[in-house]
Amino acid sequence: MAESAQSDVPSPNVDxxxxxxxxxxxxxxxxxxxxxxxxxxxxxxRHFCPFCLSADVDWALASGQARIYSYTxxxxxxxxxxxxxxxxxxxxxxxxxxxxxxFESLTVGQVVEVVYVASTNGxxxxxFRTLDRHA
Amino acid sequence: xxxxxxxxxAAYIAGAFEHPTRLATDLSIAQLHAEVARGALEDAGLGIAxxxxxxxxxxxxxxxxxxxxxxxxxxxxxxxTDVGGSSYLLHVNHAAQAIAAGKCSVAxxxxxxxxxxxxKTTVASRFAGPDVGFESPYRSSVVGMYAMAAARHMHxxxxxxxxxxxxxxxxxVHAQHNPLALLRNVTTVEEVVNSPxxxxxxxxxxxxxxxxxxxxxxxxxxxxxxxLSRPKVRVRGSGEFVKHIHxxxxxxxxxxxxxxxxQAFAEARVTPTDIKCACIYDxxxxxxxxxxxxxxxxxxxxxxxxxxxxxxxxxxxxLPFNTDGGGLCxxxxxxxxxxxxxxxxxxxLRGEAHPRVxxxxxxxxxxxxxxxxxxxxxCSATLILERE
Numbered sequence: 001m002a003e004s005a006q007s008d009v010p011s012p013n014v015d016x017x018x019x020x021x022x023x024x025x026x027x028x029x030x031x032x033x034x035x036x037x038x039x040x041x042x043x044x045x046r047h048f049c050p051f052c053l054s055a056d057v058d059w060a061l062a063s064g065q066a067r068i069y070s071y072t073x074x075x076x077x078x079x080x081x082x083x084x085x086x087x088x089x090x091x092x093x094x095x096x097x098x099x100x101x102x103f104e105s106l107t108v109g110q111v112v113e114v115v116y117v118a119s120t121n122g123x124x125x126x127x128f129r130t131l132d133r134h135a
Numbered sequence: 136x137x138x139x140x141x142x143x144x145a146a147y148i149a150g151a152f153e154h155p156t157r158l159a160t161d162l163s164i165a166q167l168h169a170e171v172a173r174g175a176l177e178d179a180g181l182g183i184a185x186x187x188x189x190x191x192x193x194x195x196x197x198x199x200x201x202x203x204x205x206x207x208x209x210x211x212x213x214x215x216t217d218v219g220g221s222s223y224l225l226h227v228n229h230a231a232q233a234i235a236a237g238k239c240s241v242a243x244x245x246x247x248x249x250x251x252x253x254x255k256t257t258v259a260s261r262f263a264g265p266d267v268g269f270e271s272p273y274r275s276s277v278v279g280m281y282a283m284a285a286a287r288h289m290h291x292x293x294x295x296x297x298x299x300x301x302x303x304x305x306x307x308v309h310a311q312h313n314p315l316a317l318l319r320n321v322t323t324v325e326e327v328v329n330s331p332x333x334x335x336x337x338x339x340x341x342x343x344x345x346x347x348x349x350x351x352x353x354x355x356x357x358x359x360x361x362x363l364s365r366p367k368v369r370v371r372g373s374g375e376f377v378k379h380i381h382x383x384x385x386x387x388x389x390x391x392x393x394x395x396x397x398q399a400f401a402e403a404r405v406t407p408t409d410i411k412c413a414c415i416y417d418x419x420x421x422x423x424x425x426x427x428x429x430x431x432x433x434x435x436x437x438x439x440x441x442x443x444x445x446x447x448x449x450x451x452x453x454l455p456f457n458t459d460g461g462g463l464c465x466x467x468x469x470x471x472x473x474x475x476x477x478x479x480x481x482x483x484l485r486g487e488a489h490p491r492v493x494x495x496x497x498x499x500x501x502x503x504x505x506x507x508x509x510x511x512x513x514c515s516a517t518l519i520l521e522r523e
Contacts, residue, residue, distance in 0.1 A: 010272050018268040033382070042382030044269040050382040070290070070387055070510070072282035072334040074274065083279045083334075085385055085510070092383025095270045095511075108290040125272040 008079065011119040020059055021045055026124045028116050032090055034060035043092035064114030065089040066128060073103045086112055086128050100129040146231035147360035148368045148520065150179030150353030151481040157317050157466060159249040159347035164195055167247030167349045168202050175351035180363045181241060183207060188239035190226035191246065192217035212239045218514035219506025220416050223474040225516040228373035230354040240356040247349030248469020266512065278342060280508035282334035285421040287387040289336060291436065296336050298439030300327035302420040303340050303463050305447035310460025312491040317344045318464040341420040343462035343472065350474040366485040372519035374398025379512040390505055391515030392429035399517040407431040411497045412483045413454050414476035416504040417461045426503055449492040458483060458492035473504030477518065484522040498522045
């Protein structure tokens with residue numbers, strides 16, 4: 001895992017809307033929104049439910065298991081990388097990067113799992129890797 | 136100039152102007168606003184003192200205020216709603232509503248920018264809301280977001296890169312007749328799919344150009360339209376819709392055009408088969424493909440087949456599109472393609488397009504824009520325009 005001082009992952013811009021999320025990520029936890037009123041899970045987590053506006057929401061722990069909803073390889077940079085949306089097993093999808101993977105063997109629908117990658121200031125960012133990466 | 140409408144609900148595009156520059160090294164953004172305003176007002180046969188409503192987006196200064204002063208306008212209505220490249224279609228919609236309500240009678244809409252001279256591309260962080268706070272470490276980009284929509288469309292419907300390439304081919308066939316177009320070479324499918332990959336599956340030639348310049352429109356009341364010598368282009372239907380991923384449930388193969396198009400067609404009381412020419416914001420080839428399906432020109436998932444049959448080529452297919460060469464070949468001022476789509480639709484309806492691309496008896500045209508990021512959050516806006 002690329003937890004080094006040479007990280008090229010931008011560090012999160014932490015603010016009042018996301019500080020709980022990024023604090024959890026640096027403890028290697030992936031948090032999503034879970035509404036206690038309408039029962040829907042959502043991403044990104046926030047202090048209310050985007051389906052019913054209830055304030056009775058939890059910043060619930062996600063399993064970190066997901067499937068690729070769609071992805072692209074960003075080629076026009078020194079070190080190409082994979083931008084993706086992955087659909088979490090809990091339901092909602094999130095933007096992420098797929099790491100530790102062979103670009104050419106990625107597919108929509110592929111199973112991935114969360115991994116925490118150090119950003120430039122050392123704070124951790126949830127990313128995803130394929131399960132068969134060493135096959 | 137406030138008058139009581141004799142034809143309630145009607146508004147007309149009386150002036151349209153596309154700045155001829157594609158590289159504005161020696162022109163400020165404020166000066167470009169002035170030049171496009173003058174061009175559109177001269178085209179209409181009106182003067183700056185006639186303007187009583189002003190619309191723009193992303194202009195220098197606080198909202199519209201600085202450019203209002205710069206141009207010397209005294210507007211009773213202003214609107215600087217910025218939804219990216221579709222802003223100017225939305226402004227036509229809002230201006231038509233204000234005219235119908237009797238709040239104004241001559242609305243000026245301007246766009247100007249110089250990203251090429253300044254070496255700038257659209258920077259997502261400039262538009263950061265609470266969403267971006269969860270996404271910025273992933274180095275998203277505009278092309279990346281459209282690429283993911285294309286990848287998902289290919290996954291669900293079997294759409295191919297060759298099919299997408301036909302959209303660029305059609306634009307290039309039209310652009311060869313536009314002396315102001317940035318790219319005038321006729322492009323082949325092979326050239327598109329063999330151009331360097333930017334963000335899979337989008338190649339360099341799937342992407343629009345970056346240019347400076349701008350454009351302007353003048354929307355007027357029926358009384359003003361009657362007093363002018365220009366052909367009458369009526370705003371017959373309009374719609375707008377913000378689509379987003381709502382709590383993390385994306386649907387990347389369709390856009391807000393499903394709603395904005397349905398609104399516009401219902402208001403106009405026409406159907407897609409009635410449209411003679413379509414001007415669709417072509418930030419990327421995939422933007423056009425998804426819009427064609429969502430607007431009802433073909434079934435969802437059949438866009439690839441529709442475009443690869445040559446349907447977008449004037450004189451060949453049944454839906455000539457972007458007959459000026461569009462953003463893919465002609466012009467994409469300030470990274471915002473909605474304005475030039477309305478301008479080319481007006482040219483077609485007036486019979487003022489280049490003779491080699493002019494659609495015969497073009498009496499009904501559609502203009503459409505997608506502003507923002509099609510894979511996640513964006514605003515679609517649709518206009519149906521009619522020559523009376």
